[in-house]
Amino acid sequence: MTDADERTRAIEGDVLDRLARVIDPELGRSVTDLGMITGVKARPSKDHPDEVDLTVHVELTIAGCPLSRTITDQITGAVASYPGAHLTPHIEVSTMSADKLADLVASLKAERRRNPFTKDTSRTRIFAIASGKGGVGKSSVTANLAATLAALGYNTAVIDADIYGFSQPTLFGVHQQPTNVDGMLMPVVAWGVKLISIGMFAGSERAILWRGPRLQRSLDQFLSDVWWGEPDVLLLDMAPGTGDMAISVAQALPNAELVIVTTPQIGASQVAVRAGLVALQVPMRVCGVVENMSWFEHRGERLRIFGEGGGRRVSEQLTTALGVDVPLLAQLPLETDIREIGESGRPVVLDQSGALADTPLASEFASLARRLMGC
Ligand SMILES: Nc1ncnc2c1ncn2[C@@H]1O[C@H](COP(=O)(O)OP(=O)(O)O)[C@@H](O)[C@H]1O
Numbered sequence: 001m002t003d004a005d006e007r008t009r010a011i012e013g014d015v016l017d018r019l020a021r022v023i024d025p026e027l028g029r030s031v032t033d034l035g036m037i038t039g040v041k042a043r044p045s046k047d048h049p050d051e052v053d054l055t056v057h058v059e060l061t062i063a064g065c066p067l068s069r070t071i072t073d074q075i076t077g078a079v080a081s082y083p084g085a086h087l088t089p090h091i092e093v094s095t096m097s098a099d100k101l102a103d104l105v106a107s108l109k110a111e112r113r114r115n116p117f118t119k120d121t122s123r124t125r126i127f128a129i130a131s132g133k134g135g136v137g138k139s140s141v142t143a144n145l146a147a148t149l150a151a152l153g154y155n156t157a158v159i160d161a162d163i164y165g166f167s168q169p170t171l172f173g174v175h176q177q178p179t180n181v182d183g184m185l186m187p188v189v190a191w192g193v194k195l196i197s198i199g200m201f202a203g204s205e206r207a208i209l210w211r212g213p214r215l216q217r218s219l220d221q222f223l224s225d226v227w228w229g230e231p232d233v234l235l236l237d238m239a240p241g242t243g244d245m246a247i248s249v250a251q252a253l254p255n256a257e258l259v260i261v262t263t264p265q266i267g268a269s270q271v272a273v274r275a276g277l278v279a280l281q282v283p284m285r286v287c288g289v290v291e292n293m294s295w296f297e298h299r300g301e302r303l304r305i306f307g308e309g310g311g312r313r314v315s316e317q318l319t320t321a322l323g324v325d326v327p328l329l330a331q332l333p334l335e336t337d338i339r340e341i342g343e344s345g346r347p348v349v350l351d352q353s354g355a356l357a358d359t360p361l362a363s364e365f366a367s368l369a370r371r372l373m374g375c
């Protein structure tokens, strides 16, 4: 081997090492592990002898994968920052053969088993965000809490378990469908959060399948048909009511813990207590209570539009009924931005760049997030 050959072999090896750190954003695995890199070839450039032409062959899992650009950009980045030599990357993209893809999916499925969150070794904290009534802010709290957790560095997932009244796709500004890799769905990643919602399937054949008698099984399907990887935290945005879904959650996710959302109003708090009492029927821990729409700040004054005391009342009554401490974890203000920016598709706790905003509300969510993860 000539010196030049040795140098190009060394570069190929180094580049492969670097590509092992490029993670497929959907599968959460390195592109080399997934067999997506099928060749790396370095050659001294004909025109510039001190430069090296580097060709990387990439096989995507499916043709026209929406993230192919992200993947190729990351590969280009990993190559471009190579120290000690000037590499000119040529990325050649093709698609895996049907057989190779089937093998890959089979091996991922085998490893995933059915519901990844029931494994004893699962370290995922699971919080079901529930209330008795609709309209108290479960979905807004879920979206902002998830965005905060992700911004704090937690690998965060959300299941929109409100099958009829889904709102997470709107709150996260998601318009695309989950990618279907040979029968396994990839959650859509928005604002750093992995998200799945029945709202993403509207109009597709799959929606018809999901709206049929299998609707009751939707949670099971969300858990077993979706590739979740190993998130640090999973939030479930629950439907209003105290009923069946809570019981399905307890069965499918024995580690799930409840967070009860209420407004300061007596009426809302009474129903919220009932939502928490589900923990008497099923073994589910109740982590605490979040009071939403606690006040509206007007010229420095806190106006208690919906009255006062609902959160504290729910916390006290559940503490007594369940015989364990159910703390009031947070009180959140009524702010038009929560609705307006939320409806525009960005959780209001984030600024436009996706970082945690420098606002009192974002700090409030950050302390709620830390409290939940620490408890
Ligand atoms: N703290 C808040 N300040 C202002 N508007 C809010 C707040 N929390 C929720 N909302 C708005 O109230 C409505 C109901 O909230 P949502 O999160 O959908 O409740 P739920 O999921 O409990 O039905 C939505 O329009 C939402 O934007």
Ligand SMILES: [Mg+2]
Pocket: 135, 138, 139, 140, 162, 165, 167, 237
């Ligand atoms: Mg909702």
